[in-house]
Amino acid sequence: MPLNTKEITINMGPQHPSTHGVLRLVLELDGEVVVSCTPHIGYLHRGSEKLAEARTYQQIVPLTDRFDYLSCGNNNLGYAIAVEKLMGIEVPERADYLRVIVAELSRLSAHLLWLATHAADIGAVTVLLYCLREREEILDLFEILTGARLTVSYVNIGGVRRDATPDFFRRTREFMAGMPKRIEEYNTLIMQNRIWLGRTKGIGIISYDEAIDWGLTGGSLRGSGVNYDLRKVMPYAAYEKLKFEVPLGEIGDVYDRYIVRMEEMNQSIAMINQCVEDIPDGPYKADIPMVSLPPKDRVMQDIETLIHHFVLVSKGFSVPKGEIYAAAEVPKGELGFYIVSDGSEKPVRMKVRSPSFVNLACLPRMVKGHMIADIVSCIGSIDIVLGEVDR
């Protein structure tokens, strides 16, 4: 009697611990081999782009926190540089450095959580515990700098919201001094581990050309050897003045993407150290009365300042008519903001190019022909956050 074999269709997610959120994958399986994979998204859609149309430019900043909620500082920065470009504002140098510090700290914490979950998915639970230990310290640093641990809303249009205290710099320096050793520890645990190598080497290969064709960005692109980092290509904030390298992979498998992100952490540490050493004194927000709120002490003393304060708070500032696209390199890739202004206080349209969304599109291509267990390592290696995929 001939064996009756048939492909089966199964659902992975939306409630699956290793899909990193509410991602649903519909898989067609031939035994254990993936024939096709279709991602279904939208479980975390909050309509941020539409909500932005009903808010003033400054009020949108907390919304951007909620795209990639693991690296809020970076999202704020991407949005702020877009609006500032449209308005032609220059921010003070100190603000630029503070922006880089908060962006790189966010990158470090996002990469730590990526490593934690990626390793735990593949089976190295110890790494998860160690990474969360360090991430906690970064969140403590955010807490003393901004007052919040996760949704920092720190970078504002025209500068940053609070000045950093000497205590913050001291603690950052201390933490950064110990961090390279911690990264060594993670590498000791997994880098040469034969189970880890077996699960990551040669899995989900994306070649150089394919990576460009799929529009990948961030670590997923650089894992395939494409030298493209917005911090180098289109420098913003203080990145021009900092020395850092862009790590690249070779063949573009899960292992290469892992190596790239691990090296990026070291680069982030180097950047934060440079910023903490070189940060100039000066104001932390632009002294433009029509954009940044005046200092509180002056508000109730001086009638003009009071009027400025009232107008800025109740009505917001107007942005010249026009449109702009500006992007920042967030831990996941290129986070772009396309903003259309009609000259009023609220944007007509804000389109967000979210890196996780674009990178996720490549997942079916990556997992095709691999085992079902490899899907987990592929999802981990493209490093998606569903809040950003759905917005």
Next chain:
Amino acid sequence: MKAIEKFIKTITFWEILKGLKLTFSTMLTKPVTRLYPIERPVIPPVFRGLHAMRRHPDGSEMCIACGLCAAYCPTGCIKIKTSEGPDHKKKLDTYEIELLKCLFCGYCVEACPVRALTMTQEYELADYSKEKLVYTREKLLANGERYRGKETHLD
């Protein structure tokens, strides 16, 4: 020589032994976890926790009922009603913050021109009903009393 070294490392699970050395030595270090409800974390003064309304040293309320906090709030969770007082000054009738909608972004604190509103280190805000999470003027003033003289999140 290289081949022998590699062979020995392979059969002895060298990399796993190295990993185990690290995990076992970590067992001897001080734990970083906290026995939470018993051991409390240290919250820095700039923390953006529960809002509080402040009073002048003479006991009168600082709030001038200008409504700027409500206007600047991105989610519109501050509800404020005012009327004209006997001396033709604006008088605050009711003031409510609906914490379920609040982002704890601190914009309201930034907006207040007289620093009447601040944010405190209270963070355990869970409750059983929606009504209890609408913080009225009285509750906010009481919280302000608790933090009188202490450093809190102010712009």
